[in-house]
Amino acid sequence: xxxxxxxxxxxxxxxxxxxxxxxxxxxxxxxxxxxxxxxxxxxxxxxxxxxxxxxxxxxxxxxxxxxxxxxxxxxxxxxxxxxxxxxxxxxxxxxxxxxxxxxxxxxxxxxxxxxxxxxxxxxxxxxxxxxxxxxxxxxxxxxxxxxxxxxxxxxxxxxxxxxxxxxxxxxxxxxxxxxxxxxxxxxxxxxxxxxxxxxxxxxxxxxxxxxxxxxxxxxxxxxxxxxxxxxxxxxxxxxxxxxxxxxxxxxxxxxxxxxxxxxxxxxxxxxxxxxxxxxxxxxxxxxxxxxxxxxxxxxxxxxxxxxxxxxxxxxxxxxxxxxxxxxxxxxxxxxxxxxxxxxxxxxxxxxxxxxxxxxxxxxxxxxxxxxxxxxxxxxxxxxxxxxxxxxxxxxxxxxxxxxxxxxxxxxxxxxxxxxxxxxxxxxxxxxxxxxxxxxxxxxxxxxxxxxxxxxxxxxxxxxxxxxxxxxxxxxxxxxxxxxxxxxxxxxxxxxxxxxxxxxxxxxxxxxxxxxxxxxxxxxxxxxxxxxxxxxxxxxxxxxxxxxxxxxxxxxxxxxxxxxxxxxxxx
Numbered sequence: 001x002x003x004x005x006x007x008x009x010x011x012x013x014x015x016x017x018x019x020x021x022x023x024x025x026x027x028x029x030x031x032x033x034x035x036x037x038x039x040x041x042x043x044x045x046x047x048x049x050x051x052x053x054x055x056x057x058x059x060x061x062x063x064x065x066x067x068x069x070x071x072x073x074x075x076x077x078x079x080x081x082x083x084x085x086x087x088x089x090x091x092x093x094x095x096x097x098x099x100x101x102x103x104x105x106x107x108x109x110x111x112x113x114x115x116x117x118x119x120x121x122x123x124x125x126x127x128x129x130x131x132x133x134x135x136x137x138x139x140x141x142x143x144x145x146x147x148x149x150x151x152x153x154x155x156x157x158x159x160x161x162x163x164x165x166x167x168x169x170x171x172x173x174x175x176x177x178x179x180x181x182x183x184x185x186x187x188x189x190x191x192x193x194x195x196x197x198x199x200x201x202x203x204x205x206x207x208x209x210x211x212x213x214x215x216x217x218x219x220x221x222x223x224x225x226x227x228x229x230x231x232x233x234x235x236x237x238x239x240x241x242x243x244x245x246x247x248x249x250x251x252x253x254x255x256x257x258x259x260x261x262x263x264x265x266x267x268x269x270x271x272x273x274x275x276x277x278x279x280x281x282x283x284x285x286x287x288x289x290x291x292x293x294x295x296x297x298x299x300x301x302x303x304x305x306x307x308x309x310x311x312x313x314x315x316x317x318x319x320x321x322x323x324x325x326x327x328x329x330x331x332x333x334x335x336x337x338x339x340x341x342x343x344x345x346x347x348x349x350x351x352x353x354x355x356x357x358x359x360x361x362x363x364x365x366x367x368x369x370x371x372x373x374x375x376x377x378x379x380x381x382x383x384x385x386x387x388x389x390x391x392x393x394x395x396x397x398x399x400x401x402x403x404x405x406x407x408x409x410x411x412x413x414x415x416x417x418x419x420x421x422x423x424x425x426x427x428x429x430x431x432x433x434x435x436x437x438x439x440x441x442x443x444x445x446x447x448x449x450x451x452x453x454x455x456x457x458x459x460x461x462x463x464x465x466x467x468x469x470x471x472x473x474x475x476x477x478x479x480x481x482x483x484x485x486x487x488x489x490x491x492x493x494x495x496x497x498x499x500x501x502x503x504x505x506x507x508x509x510x511x512x513x514x515x516x517x518x519x520x521x522x523x524x525x526x527x528x529x530x531x532x533x534x535x536x537x538x539x540x541x542x543x544x545x546x547x548x549x550x551x552x553x554x555x556x557x558x559x560x561x562x563x564x565x566x567x568x569x570x
Contacts, residue, residue, distance in 0.1 A: 037387035058182035064344025089136030101447030142172035212371035263298030265340030340502030414447025469510030
């Protein structure tokens, strides 16, 4: 079969043409981590597969997480051993096999407030955490936990207040650029033959009697309406699950509630620490996570019943996080230290509890009506298991023998040969005349696909220059996002293919005109279109900043929605 690693405009156009032509075995609706994972699972079983996303890959929940691939150490206290074990096995798989270029170990400190009982209690939990990580019949890929004295902790983390702890334990989990991972998943599914298209909205389901046999789709880029037929449709729309179910005209068998989680981004030099930190709060836990030249501080956990596409952080959310992290820091952070803020929604299975922090992170799969499988709940780390379960349910209703899931053995594009490329990074840097730090940055974002970006720089050396106000990112990355990674709008690049919208002090305002010009050169934008893309992005930034000054969710939601969503293409 002919394979292409590109997921650009031409590939999107070809995918839509094929979606309209013939009936698929599986059509997945939803381009987040579970939807893209489901598409890869289905296509690698030999099934004809389609994947639709109404906006951009990972534009919802899947790009606004804590960026952690973790077992969920707090779930041990809830005695949810099965979920923790499953997540830890997946963590090892992602670290060592599926995406070693994107998923990296990260060390955390758990500070102790009391000397003996708490150390024994928490230490027992971390020992169990380590043991579970070995139960997947492969090494965990991270070191074991360790006990530290107060002196050792203060040497490693000088920024901690001396009164905040009597000692600590350290353990390892992993972190990931969540949006980049999802875009890579979609691209990998396309590579194996799935017909994938973003900016295609499902506006209804086609039924024959009680059976779902396809969807009515709307291409938001061309304004074309068309139908797609499929033997089985998988609804993987996360917090939009209930809305999607209502299109079928059936009452859902379970409900999904949205919980808002807010994170702050602060410069690395504001907190002197050699590792991340995790603290208990009255509701859940607070993470301080190393993120390149930044720290991520989060998260909140509050019910959200407003606009799902653009959840807004409030002044109260920001103050809550600053208050809790300042309780353990020797030199407190202020609002002036915050360079970025983002809010996301967790899709939680609604239960008896009124508190979202008490709702289940387990996932459920159901054949709600013939021809339609719904997957809901779960957590980012276990996406592959969720995808497998969803496709298993769909396969049960198909005629003929279909192979079992193989995704545990399928690396993402860029993963194969990554370690060898990493070991040669010095030679690569010298060969291309690029600083070794730049090569490390590219390898940890693109893996062995880095060659394709270096080829762009060789052809046009100006693409090796960093973007204004965002020194970590090169012009070549903007071009590559448009030609190979499915980016169709400026917001796709600045908010998801890169993380400039939360990492830059000006949130991408300086980079926007340059990035729009680079995208326009490969997507055929004229000057007016480039200007409009920049204007829309600046309106988004202004609306987000203004919403973060509001006192409550309703006010923040109203202000955030004053900015248009995306550029409407004529």
